[in-house]
Amino acid sequence: MNKKTTQMIKGIAILIMIMHHFCATTLFPDLSAGFVKFGAACKICVAIYAVLSGYGYFFAREKTVRYGLKKIWGLLQIYWLSLFTLFIPTAMRGGWKMTPYQMIVQMFGLLPNLNWFAWYVFFYVFCMMVMPVLCKYRVFRFKPIVNLGLMLIVPYALEVVLHMMPNYETNTIIHDLFSCFLYFPCFLVGYWMAENQVVEKSKQIKWMRNPIGCVIGIVAVFAVRIFVRSVAGFLLDVFYAPILICAAANLFEELECVPIWAMLNTLGKYSTGIWFFHAVFFSTYVCDWFQPILKLVSWPSLMFVWLVVLSLAGAFVYQKILDGFHTLACLIKRSF
Numbered sequence: 001m002n003k004k005t006t007q008m009i010k011g012i013a014i015l016i017m018i019m020h021h022f023c024a025t026t027l028f029p030d031l032s033a034g035f036v037k038f039g040a041a042c043k044i045c046v047a048i049y050a051v052l053s054g055y056g057y058f059f060a061r062e063k064t065v066r067y068g069l070k071k072i073w074g075l076l077q078i079y080w081l082s083l084f085t086l087f088i089p090t091a092m093r094g095g096w097k098m099t100p101y102q103m104i105v106q107m108f109g110l111l112p113n114l115n116w117f118a119w120y121v122f123f124y125v126f127c128m129m130v131m132p133v134l135c136k137y138r139v140f141r142f143k144p145i146v147n148l149g150l151m152l153i154v155p156y157a158l159e160v161v162l163h164m165m166p167n168y169e170t171n172t173i174i175h176d177l178f179s180c181f182l183y184f185p186c187f188l189v190g191y192w193m194a195e196n197q198v199v200e201k202s203k204q205i206k207w208m209r210n211p212i213g214c215v216i217g218i219v220a221v222f223a224v225r226i227f228v229r230s231v232a233g234f235l236l237d238v239f240y241a242p243i244l245i246c247a248a249a250n251l252f253e254e255l256e257c258v259p260i261w262a263m264l265n266t267l268g269k270y271s272t273g274i275w276f277f278h279a280v281f282f283s284t285y286v287c288d289w290f291q292p293i294l295k296l297v298s299w300p301s302l303m304f305v306w307l308v309v310l311s312l313a314g315a316f317v318y319q320k321i322l323d324g325f326h327t328l329a330c331l332i333k334r335s336f
Helices: 003-022 033-041 044-058 065-093 100-107 120-136 144-164 172-195 198-204 211-227 237-254 258-269 271-281 287-294 300-335
Strands: none
Touching: 003 033, 003 044, 003 237, 003 258, 003 271, 003 300, 033 211, 044 120, 044 172, 044 211, 044 237, 065 100, 065 120, 065 271, 065 300, 120 172, 144 172, 172 198, 172 237, 198 237, 211 237, 258 271, 258 300, 271 287, 271 300, 287 300
């Protein structure tokens, strides 16, 4: 699976994420139960990102803490720019109090946070810090099926242990660790898929070579997830997301649709920025400023498109600002 395909799948994932939050009853309290369930099923987007993150990590030349810190810094730059220019200023204007503890919580997306959708930050930090240890000691050095079993069972067992702790939901560290172990199998499965060339081998499956079969497969994943999200706390997205990714990857290769592929590629390119920016329409304090802009369009279907456009525009602007900072830093460095 090449970089272009990965980027287009990120484009699909960000659309699914926006739909997941768009179907929240805060915007449309009269939505039918079917739409609400569909919106809930769209939370598979997090697992898709986790799988893709693990997939990409496999190809890192040096799986070290230094590499992990570099990747973390790349993510934090995008997050902090919007955090310190939008979320914190509007929250303080609305009466929110800044403390040293709250500063740390907000900077690393710990829960509860001002940007409701930034919790992936601490999950990503967790993955980038844990993976160098696992790779250094070759924890997954066994046969593929044994490695897969370890990747699924061990994080789940730790998740269960954390869930059994008293008041785990009110303890920030324990609750956030629980979230990490909940999605860590998805990251590990992405790593396993890359190591064992699962996406490439999926082409041997007959329906995966048919564009219609791929579309049906993607729809089927959503349909099944609506009814069965998890079993005894074990998140089934660890299976759903890889199937969806394989189907999407093969669809892109089997079907040529330049305009749609170009749109998905653009969305994928700015997906991280869109992830953080689209929270302005939903999060406490800041949504009071931005929701009126969103609600200039009243028809739900067009409002969703408007939300995507606004989120992409915001992500684009912030990326250009970040690029400007990088250029300025390089010029200052050269001057010395």
